[in-house]
Amino acid sequence: MDTIFTRGPSLNNRLALAVALSVLLIFADHKLDAFQSGRVYLNSLVSPVQYLANLPSVLLSExxxxxxSRQALMSENARLTNxxxxxxxxxxxxxxxxxxxxQLRKLLDVPTEPRMHKMVAELMAVDNNPFSQQIVINKGAIDGVYVSQSVLDDRGVVGQVMEVGSTNSRVMLISxxxxxxxxxxxxxxIRFIASGNGSLDELLLDHVPHSVDVREGxxxxxxxxxxxxxxxxPVARVKSVVRDESRPFATxxxxxxxxxxxLKYLLLLWPDDAPRQPEDAGEAGQGESIAHVD
Structure with a gap:
């Protein structure tokens, strides 16, 4: 018994017709841009579906x-609390x-050391001269800075002021x-003289006899x-001690x-016998910091 599905052109004819229509549609779309408006409408129609399909990925990522972020904040909070x-x-x-x-100073009848005024300064520039170790800070004469003033960071002594301008100063590093x-x-x-040798990570102790009790650390x-x-x-920690008897002093x-x-932030100190004091000692005191010793 024949059915309606067996009627019509053969499969080969249908394939040829489909290929011809496809080529015609491709030519019309590519050369004549006939389906541009239709493509826009189709994209607008499919866009909500695309958003819905992408929603689980976005929610999971967020x-x-x-x-x-919460775990990082909790970890940072715990670290700061400790x-x-x-x-x-x-x-x-x-x-x-x-x-x-x-109390010991009172018993020994030695006056207690007074508290010094302190002020925080910020690094402005680093001298690019390879034969000198100098920096420029953003505090100067109007802030009470003076020549030979002590400069520290949060770990120890950095150097001393060697030139003072109106709004900035030049500091010579201990290196x-x-x-x-x-x-x-x-x-x-035991007392020593620590001298710089041009290296940022090393100081030399001058004229140390072989018999002096100095140890690494x-x-x-x-x-x-x-x-x-x-x-x-704090200034430095002894890194090495070399006693070569052929030399007059230990290295x-x-x-x-x-x-x-x-260096980024630095601390300026004003002892009571300093040549000048900061304009506002109370404000300078707000910048106090404690040198940290490992």
């Missing part, structure tokens, strides 16, 4: 990002040591070949001699505690 607790504990010990120190700073060892109070702090750097600020190298290669 959720993952928020979860990651750091705050440790710093508070250290501050408590410092306060106790300060009180004991004041400069022409700079030297009197220091003493915290372990045994000794912490060196400013001795207060020379009336430039106040006493007690002692130390690593500066201040991060001389990545």
């Amino acid at each position: 959720s993952a990002q928020q979860l990651t 750091q705050n607790l440790k710093m508070n504990e250290r501050l408590q010990r410092f306060e106790v040591l300060q009180a004991e120190n004041d 400069d070949v022409t700079h030297a700073i009197p220091v003493r060892s915290v372990r045994n109070n 000794d912490l060196l702090i400013s001795s207060g001699l020379g009336d430039v750097f106040p006493e007690g600020y 002692v190298r130390a690593t500066p505690l201040a991060r001389l290669d990545r």
Whole structure:
């Protein structure tokens, strides 16, 4: 029995007709741009479907990002909380040591060291001269800065002011070949002179006899001699000690505690006997910072 589906052109004729219509439509679309408006309407019609299909991926990505940000914030908060607790504990010990120190000074009839005015400065420029280690900061004469003033960062002594302008100053780093700073060892109070050798990560201790008790790891702090750097600020840590009997002195190298290669914010100190004081001592005091010792 014949059906209606068996009637009509043969399959080959149908294929030829379909190919011919396809070629005609391709030619009309490519050369005559006949379906441009229709394509726009079709894209507008399909666009909501595309958004719906992409929605799960967008929601998953946003959720993952928020979860990651939340975890990062919680981790950072926990780290800062732990750091705050440790710093508070250290501050408590410092306060106790300060009180004991004041009591001992009273017993020895030695005047207590007065608190110094402090001001935060910011790095402006670095000298590109390979034979000098100097920087420029954004504080000058109008802020009370003076020549030979001590400059620190959050870890230790950085250098001293060598030139003062109206609004900026030039600072010589302790690593400069022409700079030297009197220091003493915290372990045994032996005094040395630490000189720069042009390298940001190394100081040399001058004229150290072979018999002197100096060891690798000794912490060196400013001795207060020379009336430039106040006493007690960290300067460097002994890196190596070489005792060659063929040489008159031992070769002692130390690593500066201040991060001389990545300075950003610095601290200026004003002892009471400074040639000048900042205009507003109260405002300067707001910039106080404590030098950190590893």
